[in-house]
Amino acid sequence: MxxxxxxxxxxxxxxxxxxxxxxxxxxxxxxxxxxxxxxxxxxxxxxxxxxxxxxxxxxxxxxxxxxxxxxxxxxxxxxxxxxxxxxxxxxxxxxxxxxxxxxxxxxxxxxxxxxxxxxxxxxxxxxxxxxxxxxxxxxxxxxxxxxxxxxxxxxxxxxxxxxxxxxxxxxxxxxFKEGEFVPDPRQTGEWNRGAYLVQGLGHCAMCHTAINALGGSSESKAFEGGMIPNQNWYAPSLTSNREAGLGNWDIKDIVDLLQVGVSHRGTTYGPMAEVVYNSLQYLSDEDVKAMAVYLKALPQRDSEPPPTSQARLVSPGVMEMGRKVYATQCAMCHGDEGKGHTPAYPPLAGNQSITMASPVNSIRMVLNGGYAPGTKKNPRPHGMPPFSHILSDEEVAAVVTYIRVAWDNSGTPVTPAQANELRRLLPE
The missing domain is CATH 1.10.760 (Cytochrome Bc1 Complex; Chain D, domain 2)
Structure with a gap:
């Protein structure tokens, strides 16, 4: 009320x-x-x-x-x-x-x-x-x-x-603030071209900025990440190197992620895979590189101290269940130590998208599975099968918890209730 x-x-x-x-x-x-x-x-x-x-x-x-x-x-x-x-x-x-x-x-x-x-x-x-x-x-x-x-x-x-x-x-x-893009004379032409595409036609901030109860977003929080309304995916922060911030990525890896859909640092799934499929794969190499230059230069806004491993918060029983599920269902592609086989199978150890504060995307990938987009430079992408019909809520929570805290990953544990909440959104 x-x-x-x-x-x-x-x-x-x-x-x-x-x-x-x-x-x-x-x-x-x-x-x-x-x-x-x-x-x-x-x-x-x-x-x-x-x-x-x-x-x-x-x-x-x-x-x-x-x-x-x-x-x-x-x-x-x-x-x-x-x-x-x-x-x-x-x-x-x-x-x-x-x-x-x-x-x-x-x-x-x-x-x-x-x-x-x-x-x-x-x-x-x-x-x-x-x-x-x-x-x-x-x-x-x-x-x-x-x-x-x-x-x-x-x-x-x-x-x-x-x-x-x-x-x-x-x-x-x-x-709403009306006005055409104004180049920053302090930056290079390439940076300005990337800023124009990211801020304007690419409208990247619409997903990567949190939306409030009135459907608006704060300009001061632009690109800091948030849940995508009614899609139940989390668009990670582009200004935090602990989420999707790209400050420590090579330009080539950023370009590949945007244009190809896969890179040696990660793979696009969900709404971002659709963006790559419908839009970014068709852009010129020069324009995608300009976007990468701009994104890499976004100022880092991490204010919290660097996270540490949360493995001590996980009960031994849950950790063992997660390890067994991982060994049976995941290790074949992602490796015993979570190092993956890039670019086909992304690494899980040290992967920022795995250790984000929000575990939504990781849970959804285990439940739903998914494919990277089929693109001109990667026409036959590898995919991940769904496990919703094989694993219980307890097993989903255990394996997601395991990959978030194993190998010195700094994620937090996941509960069966969180897995069940997203399972109920699956189509019947």
């Missing part, structure tokens, strides 16, 4: 903020984006636009499973209800066929649709606002070139009061 009252109070504050913004603006109007020159949809512009749309991973959200490209219709679960992604093919009636390049840039830059509707922040306009007008026009030209699909957009199914778009004015006041 108290949580509900706090939420209603927060919504009231947002509503007041929204009223203030509305009083500042002309009634029923929002500022127009700058007018641009008419876009000539030459082959070169369309090709560049396709590349940039890949960098933005537009197809991942705007294409339903087994559906036509960019025709929308995909349900996007959120803590506030389901959003249905719109059709962005150039169909005049149900898509964006009647949009101009100015309309498209306004949407990308300000999060406002052609008809003045405020977009929900599941559309990453808070990141896309950094995209230059030239790149926005190229993406627009590409989308105008794809086959139009007549498929009506489904209305969102959001709970009250989140179905009231007026509240978005308050959200925007708190969490």
């Amino acid at each position: 108290r949580r509900a009252l706090r939420l209603l109070l927060a919504l009231g504050v947002l509503a007041l903020l929204g009223v203030g913004v509305l009083m500042w603006l002309h009634p029923g109007a929002l500022p127009e984006g700058p007018k641009g020159p008419a876009v000539s949809a030459t082959t070169q512009i369309i090709t560049q636009g396709e590349y940039l749309a890949r960098a933005g991973d537009c197809v991942a959200c705007h294409t339903e499973a087994n559906g036509k490209a960019f025709a929308g219709g995909r349900a996007m679960p959120t803590p506030f209800g389901a959003l249905y992604v719109p059709n962005i093919t150039p169909d005049d009636e149900t898509g964006i066929g009647k949009w101009t390049a100015d309309d498209f840039y306004r949407m990308m830059h300000t999060g406002v649709s052609k008809d003045g509707t405020l977009l929900y922040p599941a559309m990453p306009f808070a990141s896309y606002t950094k995209v230059t007008r030239t790149d926005s026009d190229a993406i627009y030209a590409y989308l105008m070139s794809v086959p139009p699909v007549k498929q009506r957009n489904r209305p969102h199914e959001l709970k009250f009061p989140f179905n009231n778009r007026d509240l978005l004015l308050g959200w925007r006041t708190l969490y």
Whole structure:
């Protein structure tokens, strides 16, 4: 009850903020984006636009499973209800066929649709606002070139009061900062290119920054990691070298992880594997290297003392059960000492993704299994089978605990209840 009252109070504050913004603006109007020159949809512009749309991973959200490209219709679960992604093919009636390049840039830059509707922040306009007008026009030209699909957009199914778009004015006041990317003159051109891709089209902060109860995130906590809402995966911190911080990685290993999906330091699974599959594998070597340079240079924000092994916290019985499960099910690929056989089978000893404070990803991998993405540079990836049908909650917890504390790993123990919580999310 108290949580509900706090939420209603927060919504009231947002509503007041929204009223203030509305009083500042002309009634029923929002500022127009700058007018641009008419876009000539030459082959070169369309090709560049396709590349940039890949960098933005537009197809991942705007294409339903087994559906036509960019025709929308995909349900996007959120803590506030389901959003249905719109059709962005150039169909005049149900898509964006009647949009101009100015309309498209306004949407990308300000999060406002052609008809003045405020977009929900599941559309990453808070990141896309950094995209230059030239790149926005190229993406627009590409989308105008794809086959139009007549498929009506489904209305969102959001709970009250989140179905009231007026509240978005308050959200925007708190969490949205409009403005194209501005290069840092103190950094190299390569660093700036990487920052532009990571902060803008790549919208990496959307997953790698914790989301609060109102669906917003703090700019001061950008890239510090957090649970991905409704996906039940933890996106690790990119600013902590004890999670996914890359400060002590070689550039080549970062490039391989982003573009190939596997490297000698780790492997992508879950949502990140989808990003590699749909987007990053198609980027040029130069652009992926620029992203790697920027990510490696992110300032480390570790404030806690270095962790130590937690093996002493594990009962001997649990440790022995975990050791036996590991020897039977895991050692064949990952080695008796957890050193793995890279890049096919990642190491578990000294692996930051294994010892993170959140054990969610490790538990899910044991339960669900998974494959690294099939990419142009790794078309036949090795995978890990699921063990949910073989291992009990106690065995899952024991083996995950074992790999988190063995070989001087500094993780913490896992309980059967944590394993059961994630097991209940498995499809029947």
